[in-house]
Amino acid sequence: MTQHDPTLHTDDQPSTHVSDRRQGIVAFFGMAMVVILLIAGAYVTLRGNGANANNPGGTEESEQQPADVDNWEKPLFAIVVSGQMHGYIDPCGCSDPQYGGLTRRFNFMQSLKAKQWDVVGIDLGDLPQLKGIPEQNLLKFDLTVKALAAMNYKAFGIGKDEIEFPLGAALAPVYDEKRPHPRPLALTLGKTGPGELYHGLNVRPYEIIATTNSKIGVINMMGPDMREELNEQFLPNMKELPKALDAFAKAGVEFGVILHHEHPKLDKVNFPEKGIARAKAVLAKREEQARLCAIYCAEARQKNPRIPAIQLMVVLSDDPEPPGLTNILGGKAGPTQVVEIGHKGKYVGLVGVYRDKSGFRMQYQTVLMAPKWNTPPGDEKKNAVIALLEKYNQALKADDMLAKAPRSPHFNQVPANGVGLKATFVGSKACQECHDHAFKIWAESAHAKATNTLEDLKHPSGRQYDPECMKCHTTGFEHPGGYHYPIANLAAWKPGPPANVNPVQLEQHNTLMRGVGCESCHGPGSEHVNKPANKMIRDAMNPFRKLPQEKMVLLNRFCIQCHDSENDVHWGDKGHEVQDRWMKIIHRTPPVNNNNK
Numbered sequence: 001m002t003q004h005d006p007t008l009h010t011d012d013q014p015s016t017h018v019s020d021r022r023q024g025i026v027a028f029f030g031m032a033m034v035v036i037l038l039i040a041g042a043y044v045t046l047r048g049n050g051a052n053a054n055n056p057g058g059t060e061e062s063e064q065q066p067a068d069v070d071n072w073e074k075p076l077f078a079i080v081v082s083g084q085m086h087g088y089i090d091p092c093g094c095s096d097p098q099y100g101g102l103t104r105r106f107n108f109m110q111s112l113k114a115k116q117w118d119v120v121g122i123d124l125g126d127l128p129q130l131k132g133i134p135e136q137n138l139l140k141f142d143l144t145v146k147a148l149a150a151m152n153y154k155a156f157g158i159g160k161d162e163i164e165f166p167l168g169a170a171l172a173p174v175y176d177e178k179r180p181h182p183r184p185l186a187l188t189l190g191k192t193g194p195g196e197l198y199h200g201l202n203v204r205p206y207e208i209i210a211t212t213n214s215k216i217g218v219i220n221m222m223g224p225d226m227r228e229e230l231n232e233q234f235l236p237n238m239k240e241l242p243k244a245l246d247a248f249a250k251a252g253v254e255f256g257v258i259l260h261h262e263h264p265k266l267d268k269v270n271f272p273e274k275g276i277a278r279a280k281a282v283l284a285k286r287e288e289q290a291r292l293c294a295i296y297c298a299e300a301r302q303k304n305p306r307i308p309a310i311q312l313m314v315v316l317s318d319d320p321e322p323p324g325l326t327n328i329l330g331g332k333a334g335p336t337q338v339v340e341i342g343h344k345g346k347y348v349g350l351v352g353v354y355r356d357k358s359g360f361r362m363q364y365q366t367v368l369m370a371p372k373w374n375t376p377p378g379d380e381k382k383n384a385v386i387a388l389l390e391k392y393n394q395a396l397k398a399d400d401m402l403a404k405a406p407r408s409p410h411f412n413q414v415p416a417n418g419v420g421l422k423a424t425f426v427g428s429k430a431c432q433e434c435h436d437h438a439f440k441i442w443a444e445s446a447h448a449k450a451t452n453t454l455e456d457l458k459h460p461s462g463r464q465y466d467p468e469c470m471k472c473h474t475t476g477f478e479h480p481g482g483y484h485y486p487i488a489n490l491a492a493w494k495p496g497p498p499a500n501v502n503p504v505q506l507e508q509h510n511t512l513m514r515g516v517g518c519e520s521c522h523g524p525g526s527e528h529v530n531k532p533a534n535k536m537i538r539d540a541m542n543p544f545r546k547l548p549q550e551k552m553v554l555l556n557r558f559c560i561q562c563h564d565s566e567n568d569v570h571w572g573d574k575g576h577e578v579q580d581r582w583m584k585i586i587h588r589t590p591p592v593n594n595n596n597k
Contacts, residue, residue, distance in 0.1 A: 069350055075352035077120070079120060080122070081123075083123050084342065087130075089101070102147045102388075103374075106151050106383055107375055121151050121182070122257060124316070125259065136396065138169065150384040153182040154182055156183075158203065160263060185219070217255070219258045220259040223262025223286075256297065257310070290336075293310075297334075298336075309359065311337065312336070322366050346369060349364060350365050390460045393460055409479060412540050425525070438587035442585070447515060447516035450516045475514070485498050516562075521544075522543075525541065559581070
């Protein structure tokens with residue numbers, strides 16, 4: 001990285017004075033004088049989700065707020081902006097309302113096309129999921145890219161998640177020479193020249209979208225801190241950015257878009273993780289780099305007017321909820337407006353572009369992917385993403401992804417010497433003989449039907465083959481001996497997929513483990529079945545047998561492993577708190593009535 005890099009490498013302490021920023025620009029451009037860089041930036045208020053809490057310089061609302069998208073005039077063209085999905089392809093459907101999902105996004109974009117809008121999609125990047133089962137994450141990334149293609153996305157940025165996936169493994173299965181879009185972009189990534197590795201996997205430094213009413217040029221850039229952190233070869237921004245801008249000028253591009261990725265390195269002592277000071281510092285650094293980049297492009301345009309103005313920049317956000325505002329950089333940065341789009345695909349940004357006397361004007365709105373955009377019954381075959389999800393679930397089945405899920409011993413399974421396993425799962429039926437009262441309450445509960453709820457889902461079907469779903473819809477899934485993991489020899493168990501499992505035996509075992517059974521909360525019960533009078537084992541099987549005030553705290557901590565805010569959206573609301581849910585399934589053994597002997 002050189003001092004002339006358009007993504008300026010600043011110190012850990014974010015600059016707060018005009019003189020500091022002037023010094024940064026002098027280093028950046030090698031100029032003698034730079035004026036007025038510390039501009040708070042006018043913020044355009046848009047009908048999305050209210051005020052911009054992320055604006056460190058204050059908010060100035062426009063006098064004329066754009067109408068809701070349903071009432072917009074038809075634009076010259078429209079861009080749907082998304083990013084930072086992190087592998088969240090569709091809501092799980094366990095509660096309502098949930099938000100996000102590629103099926104809803106498809107329907108939303110189809111609604112724009114139905115109005116004869118000229119619309120394309122551009123994604124910031126950070127599409128893949130990094131945690132979990134690597135093979136499943138690859139299938140999920142493949143589905144995501146194909147879904148974006150079905151929605152007429154033309155480009156997506158390569159971000160930190162794509163590179164750490166790793167990049168080659170991510171791109172190799174998805175590249176189709178006949179269908180190169182959405183194109184993966186990285187301006188300064190090495191090995192993207194003709195004949196080189198990433199070029200052969202469809203990576204390009206920029207993309208020119210020539211299918212819209214006005215040509216759009218898209219560049220994806222990475223900041224210096226991020227490039228320094230990643231294990232890849234990068235070229236200097238100052239060498240590659242002029243090439244992209246010149247290519248835009250020669251191709252007649254009129255509307256410039258930059259996707260910008262940066263993960264600033266900050267002193268963890270002065271800027272603790274997840275602290276407010278750190279969040280503000282990260283935001284300030286990202287805004288500073290966006291401003292410097294926009295200024296560089298604006299000055300290049302002054303020298304060559306055929307270079308298009310960078311009208312739109314999409315930047316990373318640490319806030320999962322996006323602001324309903326664009327940040328107009330203003331001043332020497334020109335007309336550039338900066339957008340953040342949040343996380344997990346809950347929202348998309350809609351940019352409407354119109355011609356005016358000065359060139360272009362934009363309207364912008366964040367659109368929540370809410371149940372409003374569900375596929376109407378009977379129209380499922382019209383939604384290309386539903387078909388992709390069906391194929392994805394069948395691929396999980398074919399690859400036996402349930403067997404590849406990581407397992408770790410339950411605390412009830414580990415003996416004192418830590419060698420082998422002490423107990424395994426026996427299924428709720430084994431509990432019925434001694435605990436008939438509790439069994440009957442369980443059998444009538446939603447927990448008992450948890451596996452059925454996945455099997456009964458349609459459009460898409462096949463959720464019962466997804467480990468991410470089944471871990472909360474079966475018994476003992478995350479532990480050896482639980483669902484889809486029978487154990488023949490407890491003492492010899494070692495981490496890894498089960499070996500030499502007879503299909504008939506597996507089916508019989510899984511039948512016992514259906515539903516969220518007794519052992520989901522009490523732990524594997526074979527030792528208790530063998531020694532029902534052993535007080536130590538009984539105590540281990542009843543970890544929630546505490547004082548009343550402690551019990552609810554422990555239960556809540558345990559239950560939210562599945563009933564978290566995304567999967568059970570009403571958990572914790574009035575009438576849906578842990579004590580309310582507990583009263584529906586309370587199953588203490590009733591006292592013996594000696595008068596009825």
